[in-house]
Amino acid sequence: MSTITRNVTVSMTINGQSITRTIDARTLLVHFIREHARLTGTHVGCDTSNCGACSIMIDGESAKSCTVLAVQADGCSITTIEGLSGPYNGMSAVQEGFRQCHGLQCGYCTPGMVMAATSLLNEIPDPSEEQIRSGLEGNLCRCTGYQMIVESVRWAVEHPAP
Amino acid sequence: MSLVGAKVLRKEDPRLLSGTGTYVDDLSPAQCAFASFVTSAEAHATIDAIDVRAALAIPGVLAVYTAADFTDYPDLPGGLPTLERPALARNTVRFVGEPVAVVVAEDRYIAADAVAAVTVSYSPLKVMTTIEDATAGDSVPLFPRHGSNVITIVPTMDDLEKELAKCHGRASLHIVNQRCAAVPIEPMAVLADWKPDGLTVWATFQAPHHLRNYLATWLDIPQMNCRVVAPDVGGGFGSKIVWYPELFIAPVISKLLRRPVKFAQTRTEAMMQMAHGRDQVHDIEVGYEKDGTIKALRLIVSQNLGAYGDPTGLGLAVLTTWMAAGAYRIPKVSTSFRTVVTNTTPVAAYRGAGRPEAAYSIERIVDQVARQTGLDPAVVRQRNFIPPSAFPYETHNEAVVYDSADFPAALAECLRIVDYDAVRAEQKARRNDPSKPLLGIGLSCWLEIAGFGPNGSLEGFGHLASWESAQVRIQPDGSAIVYSGSSPHGQGHETMLSQIASDELGISFDRIKVITGDTAAVLQGIGTMGSRGAPTAGSAVKVASSRVLTRAKRIAAHLLEAAEEDLEVVDDAFNVKGSPGKKVSWGDVAWASFQPLRIPPELQAGSLEERLFQESPNFSYPSGAYACVVEIDRETGDVTIRDMVLVDDCGTVINPLLAEGQVHGGVAQGIAQALYEGVSYDSSTGQPVTANLLDYLVPSAADLPDYKVGRTTTLCPNNPLGAKGIGESGSVGAPPAVINAIVDALSEFGVDHIDMPATPEKIWKAMKSGGNS
Ligand code: FES
Ligand code: FES
Numbered sequence: 037m038s039t040i041t042r043n044v045t046v047s048m049t050i051n052g053q054s055i056t057r058t059i060d061a062r063t064l065l066v067h068f069i070r071e072h073a074r075l076t077g078t079h080v081g082c083d084t085s086n087c088g089a090c091s092i093m094i095d096g097e098s099a100k101s102c103t104v105l106a107v108q109a110d111g112c113s114i115t116t117i118e119g120l121s122g123p124y125n126g127m128s129a130v131q132e133g134f135r136q137c138h139g140l141q142c143g144y145c146t147p148g149m150v151m152a153a154t155s156l157l158n159e160i161p162d163p164s165e166e167q168i169r170s171g172l173e174g175n176l177c178r179c180t181g182y183q184m185i186v187e188s189v190r191w192a193v194e195h196p197a198p
Numbered sequence: 199m200s201l202v203g204a205k206v207l208r209k210e211d212p213r214l215l216s217g218t219g220t221y222v223d224d225l226s227p228a229q230c231a232f233a234s235f236v237t238s239a240e241a242h243a244t245i246d247a248i249d250v251r252a253a254l255a256i257p258g259v260l261a262v263y264t265a266a267d268f269t270d271y272p273d274l275p276g277g278l279p280t281l282e283r284p285a286l287a288r289n290t291v292r293f294v295g296e297p298v299a300v301v302v303a304e305d306r307y308i309a310a311d312a313v314a315a316v317t318v319s320y321s322p323l324k325v326m327t328t329i330e331d332a333t334a335g336d337s338v339p340l341f342p343r344h345g346s347n348v349i350t351i352v353p354t355m356d357d358l359e360k361e362l363a364k365c366h367g368r369a370s371l372h373i374v375n376q377r378c379a380a381v382p383i384e385p386m387a388v389l390a391d392w393k394p395d396g397l398t399v400w401a402t403f404q405a406p407h408h409l410r411n412y413l414a415t416w417l418d419i420p421q422m423n424c425r426v427v428a429p430d431v432g433g434g435f436g437s438k439i440v441w442y443p444e445l446f447i448a449p450v451i452s453k454l455l456r457r458p459v460k461f462a463q464t465r466t467e468a469m470m471q472m473a474h475g476r477d478q479v480h481d482i483e484v485g486y487e488k489d490g491t492i493k494a495l496r497l498i499v500s501q502n503l504g505a506y507g508d509p510t511g512l513g514l515a516v517l518t519t520w521m522a523a524g525a526y527r528i529p530k531v532s533t534s535f536r537t538v539v540t541n542t543t544p545v546a547a548y549r550g551a552g553r554p555e556a557a558y559s560i561e562r563i564v565d566q567v568a569r570q571t572g573l574d575p576a577v578v579r580q581r582n583f584i585p586p587s588a589f590p591y592e593t594h595n596e597a598v599v600y601d602s603a604d605f606p607a608a609l610a611e612c613l614r615i616v617d618y619d620a621v622r623a624e625q626k627a628r629r630n631d632p633s634k635p636l637l638g639i640g641l642s643c644w645l646e647i648a649g650f651g652p653n654g655s656l657e658g659f660g661h662l663a664s665w666e667s668a669q670v671r672i673q674p675d676g677s678a679i680v681y682s683g684s685s686p687h688g689q690g691h692e693t694m695l696s697q698i699a700s701d702e703l704g705i706s707f708d709r710i711k712v713i714t715g716d717t718a719a720v721l722q723g724i725g726t727m728g729s730r731g732a733p734t735a736g737s738a739v740k741v742a743s744s745r746v747l748t749r750a751k752r753i754a755a756h757l758l759e760a761a762e763e764d765l766e767v768v769d770d771a772f773n774v775k776g777s778p779g780k781k782v783s784w785g786d787v788a789w790a791s792f793q794p795l796r797i798p799p800e801l802q803a804g805s806l807e808e809r810l811f812q813e814s815p816n817f818s819y820p821s822g823a824y825a826c827v828v829e830i831d832r833e834t835g836d837v838t839i840r841d842m843v844l845v846d847d848c849g850t851v852i853n854p855l856l857a858e859g860q861v862h863g864g865v866a867q868g869i870a871q872a873l874y875e876g877v878s879y880d881s882s883t884g885q886p887v888t889a890n891l892l893d894y895l896v897p898s899a900a901d902l903p904d905y906k907v908g909r910t911t912t913l914c915p916n917n918p919l920g921a922k923g924i925g926e927s928g929s930v931g932a933p934p935a936v937i938n939a940i941v942d943a944l945s946e947f948g949v950d951h952i953d954m955p956a957t958p959e960k961i962w963k964a965m966k967s968g969g970n971s
Contacts, residue, residue: 060307067306076224077217079432081383082465086891089383117217127215135211138855141863142688143214144384144432150215169899176891178383178433179688181866181928182899184859 046110050075051119061107066090068106069116077117077147081176088175091148091155092116098155100174117147120154122197129192130154139188141179149175153189162193201697201707202919205855209692209712219430222387222400223462230389231260233451233461234309235444236299236316237470238291241327241541241884242340243320245289245298253301253315258308260455262316264299265289268450274441275412276509280344281539283506285443291320292340292505293541294884295470297443302451302459325541325884329479329500332540340505340539347539349507352519354496354534358485361494361530365485369566374953375555377477377502377877378870379888380548381896382687384432385468390448391458396423397449404434405725406685409445410717416446421717428715431687435867436547438687439727440473440508469889473511474877475548477502478518482559484528486567490578497522497559499535504544511545512537517552517647520598524560525605525643525821526582531594541884543877547727549867549929550646557644561934565640565941566950575938576618579609579643590915598647601922602912603821608845609643611908612823616843621827629946635829635838638943642824642935648923649733649818649914665813666730667723668738670699670746672806674792676770676785677709680743683723684735685715689925690856691731695739697852698919702743703750704767705784721809729820729923732852737917738812745808749801754787756798818914818922822846824865826935830943835962837873837940844931845908849922857924858907864928865905870897871929872936876955 047056050073057072069078069092078101081089090102093115122128124135130153133139140146149172156163156171163171168189169182177185213219236248250262265288273282287298299316303309326332332340332347339345362368389400397419403409403426410426417424431438444461452459463471478501485494501515519533564582568575583605584591591600618639625637650664667683680699682691692712700707713719724734747767754772755762758780765772772787774780790796791806827841844861851857874895877888888894913920933954940956941949948968952960 060305062307070224071226071305074226075217076221077219079221079384080223080462081385081432082891084465084890084892086896087383087465117215120216125212127212131215134215135207138208138859140211140214141690141859142382142384142433143210143219143430144221144382146214147217165904173898173900176383176896176898178381178435178867178896179863180859181862181864181905182902183862183904185899186904 044107046106048109048112048114050114051116059106063106064102065104065106065109066101069101075116075118079144079147081144086176088152089145089148091151091175093151093155098152117151128154129195129197130157130189133188133191137184137188137191139180139185145175145177149177149185157192201700202852204853206693206697206707206853208690209696210690214430221384221430221432222389222402225389225400227391227458230458230460231302231304231455232306232309233300233302233448233459234306234313235297236301236313236318238287238294238296238298240291240320240322241294241325242323243291244323245287245291246319246321248299249317250299253312256308256312256315258304259312260302260304262299262301262312263451272416274443274446275416276441278349278507281341281349281507285446293543294886295467295543296505300447300451302455325882327540327542327879327881327884329502329538329540331881332538340541349503349537349539350512351536352534354532356532358494358496358530358532362483362485362496365493366487367570368483368485369563369570370481370483371563371566371951373480373482373559373562375476375478375480375558376954377474377545378548378875379469379474379877379894380435380437380472382433382435382437385463385465386442386444386472387462388445388448389458389460390452392449392452396425398425398427399449400427400429401445402431402438403428404438404685404687404727406715407683407717407723408725412441413446413449417449425718428685434687435549436475436551436727437472439510439725440546442471466890469894470543470886473508473544473546474504475545475551476555477545478515478555480559482563484563484567486571488571490567490571490573490581492526492528492567492582494530495523495528496532501535501537502542502545503537503539504542505539506544507537507539508544508546510547510551514552518556520595521553521556521647522560523593524557525584525645527584527588542879549864550926553646553926554930554933557642557646557930558934561642561644561938562951565938569950575641576609576613579641580606599816600819601816601914601916603645603819603847604910604912605643605821608821608823608847608910611910612825612843612845615845615906615908616825616827616841632832635831636943638828638830638939640826640935640938640942642931642938644931644934645819645821646926646930647817648729648820648926649814649917650728650730665724665811666734666738667721667809667811668735668742669809670739670742670807672746672750672788672791674789676705676783676788678703678705680710680712680739681720682712682714682735682739683720684726684731685723686726686731689726689731689860691735694732694736694852694856698736698739699743702740703747704770706770709770729925731923731925732919732921733818733914733917733923734812734814736852736921737919738810740918741812742808742810746806749805750787752801753791753797754782757782757787757790757796814917816916818849818916820848820922820924820927822927822931824931824935826939828939828943830940830961835958835965837956837961839869839903841906842903843906843908844928845910846924846927847910847912848924848927849911849914850920852921860924861907861928862905864926865932866897866902868929868932869902869936872933872954872956874901874955
């Protein structure tokens with residue numbers, strides 16, 4: 037059995053910073069972010085694109101970074117959890133909502149959950165509980181039982197950035 | 199103002215919310231190599247040959263090791279002597295996914311290539327995945343040295359046949375408590391760095407000190423040179439207190455290669471290698487009188503251990519039989535169990551570990567008594583409850599003395615919140631209206647054993663013990679660092695323990711830091727499991743803090759030239775009561791504490807520090823009353839949870855926000871067990887059919903309901919905090935509530951029982967066949 041590794045050069049912007057690296061063409065975007073850009077807030081929780089721990093935004097659209105090759109994101113603009121900011125001690129309303137409403141326990145699903153929630157609110161600024169639940173269907177949390185996550189997202193809706 | 203009992207936001211959150219937490223796989227020291235395991239494709243086979251040549255030829259592959267490279271090392275710790283488990287399978291594999299060889303490469307992609315390039319040839323042996331198969335006449339022993347697949351048998355002295363026969367009626371159920379996977383969203387990960395001056399291991403683990411102790415022994419190095427760090431840990435639920443081979447192999451590889459070595463499990467690997475939970479079969483029978491009072495109970499438990507006898511796995515059935523009678527005063531109780539090895543992933547602790555199984559069976563059989571007597575399930579419970587006046591209550595097992603509870607009050611509160619009578623009326627009205635979905639309501643008056651616990655009774659559990667350590671150290675500026683041996687994985691110890699210390703010390707919450715999970719910082723610890731954080735670690739911090747305060751007061755009194763009794767500590771300062779302005783700040787006291795000439799002569803410099811190993815005289819017994827209301831689609835069998843009411847009694851609540859979070863999370867896992875989850879195997883080949891998150895259904899936000907939370911409080915007399923613990927409550931209490939609701943909804947079809955997970959298919963079949971499926 038032989039293995040062919042093909043190296044490619046990719047460039048993208050992550051949280052406003054451009055990064056260019058020559059990488060194994062098979063590299064998943066999530067590993068590019070974590071191991072080449074060294075931004076470890078984006079997590080990996082599965083290998084079947086079910087858990088959403090790797091959720092980020094590509095050109096403003098929600099994406100699971102384990103389902104995308106880094107080369108496919110060549111030239112794109114990526115936002116990860118480290119790229120969020122806002123008036124709450126530097127955190128966005130969604131992040132602060134999770135703090136206020138205990139929307140996290142172990143925190144492993146949290147960056148993905150926050151990114152998915154942020155994307156959801158970009159699409160639906162005032163979602164119902166049901167819309168929040170179905171909007172976050174692609175993100176698994178094993179700790180919270182979800183109700184406090186739903187409340188966290190509602191908190192963000194009710195506290196738009198001043 | 200007291201912080202214990204207040205909704206305080208978590209200290210942990212800012213880092214976890216901003217992506218600056220540190221989980222093991224986030225660490226990448228220079229020169230870090232990546233390990234990946236070749237795992238058994240066979241459930242039971244002998245290994246004929248392992249060919250690693252092709253793997254070694256791949257550029258970037260550093261090494262491949264097999265059992266032959268580990269002959270200098272003993273078997274993994276913890277198992278029974280006849281169930282030896284080497285770090286890598288030697289000669290025989292016993293479950294699909296068992297590590298057979300390990301490759302090390304420059305990165306995880308090359309490591310994956312190398313794993314695929316290793317060929318292992320096997321000679322298959324007979325595969326037995328179930329207790330029936332493993333105990334059948336044609337079974338073969340997994341461990342020939344042990345002789346039989348039955349590993350332990352604890353028979354009963356009296357099968358109570360006479361007592362049962364005397365009763366007005368008998369009710370029995372055959373109950374399968376299916377195998378579940380814990381599925382912490384962070385799988386196992388370990389990073390080992392063997393340097394000439396010592397080893398450091400970062401592991402996602404619930405009990406880092408135990409790992410340090412075992413690792414040092416296994417590697418034959420002094421503990422001073424063996425540091426284990428559990429950094430941020432992405433959930434555990436019991437699955438991260440198991441002595442996985444990866445944890446032991448990584449340090450050896452690091453030593454051999456003289457490089458840091460990391461292993462991070464994929465989810466598919468995790469589903470096969472992380473210990474599973476539950477997998478018990480029960481035969482439960484009770485004898486009852488006409489009025490529904492239960493006179494005798496017999497519980498026979500069979501535990502599928504999976505391959506190898508995990509020390510916790512071997513103890514699960516003990517806990518189940520201890521808790522067999524639940525919240526009820528049953529004069530005669532008889533329990534027995536056996537444990538059986540099979541060709542499946544080892545079974546160990548999963549949230550509740552042995553107690554959900556007990557609660558499920560007793561709560562199911564109580565409903566069956568209600569069914570057979572025609573009484574309301576709430577009434578049968580009320581008639582059998584241990585009354586509040588009977589505590590402490592000695593059970594059928596002398597080790598188990600329930601501390602305190604008020605079951606009638608909890609049930610009353612639960613019935614009030616769910617509006618029980620209204621639901622029953624609505625159910626009656628719907629019975630003859632096929633246009634509406636079926637409606638059912640289920641109750642669960644559960645109780646569990648937690649706060650582990652007095653030493654003597656826990657010898658069988660290996661690493662679980664009763665004490666927990668705390669160290670409180672005042673810094674020279676009057677801020678404090680609290681070290682705890684209970685290393686958390688999401689429970690919020692930094693917040694919870696700071697609240698306790700703040701109240702005791704009079705130092706503000708923001709000036710207290712909690713450090714856990716590092717054996718270089720914390721002398722000894724047990725860990726976080728078994729709902730023990732608040733009762734054990736919390737109590738330790740409380741007592742240690744109050745001792746520090748006593749000495750600080752002496753210094754403050756000395757500085758103020760006042761009497762200690764006249765001092766009160768508020769807002770980080772010691773005030774002389776009734777003399778406004780006469781005060782000294784905590785910072786000044788702390789600073790003075792290091793200056794021999796400024797402290798009372800009987801004190802030593804640097805005395806504002808206390809290390810304490812807090813031991814409880816007995817266990818704690820969290821309890822509660824849950825109600826679940828379900829609607830079932832008559833066409834599809836689809837279940838919707840309309841209401842989920844959770845009344846908990848965990849004794850003293852440190853932080854209601856965190857306590858509620860624990861309940862929600864446990865209930866979500868309990869609902870998941872009742873409706874969705876179950877690990878299964880192809881019984882002829884032993885291949886897992888639920889080895890990823892596509893096939894194993896972890897519910898999402900869209901699948902789970904809102905929860906209504908209530909509370910009753912009876913304090914635990916066995917620890918200074920009065921706390922009972924709350925981590926496992928939901929996973930103990932929820933499954934019977936959900937299944938009782940479903941069976942209640944299906945009662946008009948003559949259905950007496952439905953096994954978990956109650957999938958639409960099972961329910962549909964039950965509706966069609968009238969329960970005779
Ligand atoms: S890691 Fe991307 S969905 Fe699970
Ligand atoms: S907070 Fe632990 S998985 Fe969501």
